[in-house]
Amino acid sequence: MAVAADFSLGKVDVALTPQARFAEFLQTKGKRITKQRRAIVDHVCGHHEHFDAEQLLEGLRRTPAGARASRPTVYRTLAEMVDAGLLRKMVLGGRAVYEHDYGYPQHDHLYCTGCHQLIEFSSDELTRIRDAVAARHRFRAESHRLIISGLCFDCRSNRSRSRHQDRV
Amino acid sequence: MAVAADFSLGKVDVALTPQARFAEFLQTKGKRITKQRRAIVDHVCGHHEHFDAEQLLEGLRRTPAGARASRPTVYRTLAEMVDAGLLRKMVLGGRAVYEHDYGYPQHDHLYCTGCHQLIEFSSDELTRIRDAVAARHRFRAESHRLIISGLCFDCRSNRSRSRHQDRV
DNA sequence: TTGTCTGCAAACACTTTGCACTTTT
DNA sequence: AAAAGTGCAAAGTGTTTGCAGACAA
Numbered sequence: 001m002a003v004a005a006d007f008s009l010g011k012v013d014v015a016l017t018p019q020a021r022f023a024e025f026l027q028t029k030g031k032r033i034t035k036q037r038r039a040i041v042d043h044v045c046g047h048h049e050h051f052d053a054e055q056l057l058e059g060l061r062r063t064p065a066g067a068r069a070s071r072p073t074v075y076r077t078l079a080e081m082v083d084a085g086l087l088r089k090m091v092l093g094g095r096a097v098y099e100h101d102y103g104y105p106q107h108d109h110l111y112c113t114g115c116h117q118l119i120e121f122s123s124d125e126l127t128r129i130r131d132a133v134a135a136r137h138r139f140r141a142e143s144h145r146l147i148i149s150g151l152c153f154d155c156r157s158n159r160s161r162s163r164h165q166d167r168v
Numbered sequence: 169m170a171v172a173a174d175f176s177l178g179k180v181d182v183a184l185t186p187q188a189r190f191a192e193f194l195q196t197k198g199k200r201i202t203k204q205r206r207a208i209v210d211h212v213c214g215h216h217e218h219f220d221a222e223q224l225l226e227g228l229r230r231t232p233a234g235a236r237a238s239r240p241t242v243y244r245t246l247a248e249m250v251d252a253g254l255l256r257k258m259v260l261g262g263r264a265v266y267e268h269d270y271g272y273p274q275h276d277h278l279y280c281t282g283c284h285q286l287i288e289f290s291s292d293e294l295t296r297i298r299d300a301v302a303a304r305h306r307f308r309a310e311s312h313r314l315i316i317s318g319l320c321f322d323c324r325s326n327r328s329r330s331r332h333q334d335r336v
Numbered sequence: 337t338t339g340t341c342t343g344c345a346a347a348c349a350c351t352t353t354g355c356a357c358t359t360t361t
Numbered sequence: 362a363a364a365a366g367t368g369c370a371a372a373g374t375g376t377t378t379g380c381a382g383a384c385a386a
Contacts, residue, residue: 030364030365031365031366032359032360032361032364032365032366033360034359034360034365034366034367035359036366036367037366052350053350053351054350069367069368070367070368070369071351071368072351072352072353072367072368072369073366073367073368075350075351075352076352076366076367091259091262094259094349094350094375094376095349095350095351096350096351110301110302110305110307110309112307113310119305119307121301121304121305123297123301125293125297126294126297129291129293129294129297130316133278133289133291133316134278134316134318136289137278137287137289137320137321138320138321139278139280139287139316139318139319139320139321140318140319140324141278141316141317141318142281142317142318142319143316143317143318144314144315144316144317145313145314145315145317146298146312146313146314147312147313148298148301148302148307148309148311148312149309149310149311149312149313150302150307150308150309150310150311151307151308151310152305152306152307153305153306153307156308198339198340199340199341200339200340200341200384200385200386201385201386202340202341202342202384202385203384203385204341204342205341220375221375221376222375237342237343238342238343238344239343239376240342240343240344240376240377240378241341241342241343243375243376243377244341244342244377262350262351262374262375263374263375263376264375264376
């Protein structure tokens with residue numbers, strides 16, 4: 001999946017490194033810090049774009065020997081990282097895509113149905129709307145996800161090779 | 169999946185009935201109007217809530233004999249209805265959920281992670297934000313999807329039986 | 337008649353699980 | 362030593378597809 005953040009959503013101050021936070025999370029759960037979990041967290045933290053399980057697995061394979069993890073372990077660890085608040089999970093085109101959550105500000109996405117690029121943006125107004133709507137419905141909003149689908153500038157120009165894609 | 173529209177988003181005027189529009193769509197595609205497609209469209213049009221393929225299949229089974237369709241046919245026809253602009257598809261918790269699109273105004277959803285209820289709402293402000301963001305990124309917005317996840321009032325009260333659910 | 341559609345069974349992609357063995361604590 | 366984690370292979374989900382017979386146009 002192609003990724004582009006067209007403007008930087010700078011990091012937010014946090015007390016712990018993601019690794020430390022994960023270690024803390026594992027400990028409070030009585031879970032162990034294994035070399036696989038360490039390899040996965042380190043690898044994820046070294047790449048700040050969106051990714052899916054397959055890409056992570058692939059990335060680990062390119063890594064110095066010893067930093068491997070099997071597919072099930074990758075899936076298990078990703079779920080733990082979501083639980084720990086390090087990653088957010090979203091489903092795009094049938095597979096789970098992860099993005100960093102810990103230390104990053106809330107943001108949403110423009111999704112180009114032509115080239116599958118995800119462009120991040122953030123909007124305070126949107127958060128306001130979210131809270132207003134939730135309040136109106138006596139609903140406790142815990143998160144939201146806005147995906148604006150359409151065609152990016154490049155794909156609008158190169159209509160020739162565009163296929164019709166599902167909307168999200 | 170439980171569904172509740174807490175306030176009615178009235179229908180919008182349209183030239184054709186959904187059935188007629190679908191027939192038109194099929195004809196322009198050189199596709200045929202079979203009794204299965206007719207049964208599916210009629211059944212869908214008779215139930216204005218969100219549904220998934222399984223529920224539709226189940227609903228068809230309860231129907232007067234002869235109005236049956238197999239699982240593959242249901243999936244195929246749902247895809248055609250999305251193509252025809254009659255339905256919108258969204259993915260929630262790993263499966264596709266459909267809602268009426270033709271003749272209904274744009275709206276978004278509150279999704280209760282406790283009881284999986286979908287509550288509809290609409291916001292003009294949101295549409296404004298969408299267009300502003302898209303413009304800022306030289307992006308042509310074709311659709312958007314906002315899902316606010318959290319807990320509805322009832323689920324907040326009955327925390328006892330709540331399990332931890334994925335955020336959307 | 338012609339070409340599309342259907343239903344069946346099998347294939348699919350992605351993800352999860354059972355289990356024997358390994359590793360962390 | 363005890364408990365949790367790992368990898369493998371197998372099982373799940375929800376959805377899609379190949380194909381032979383059925384059917385709309």
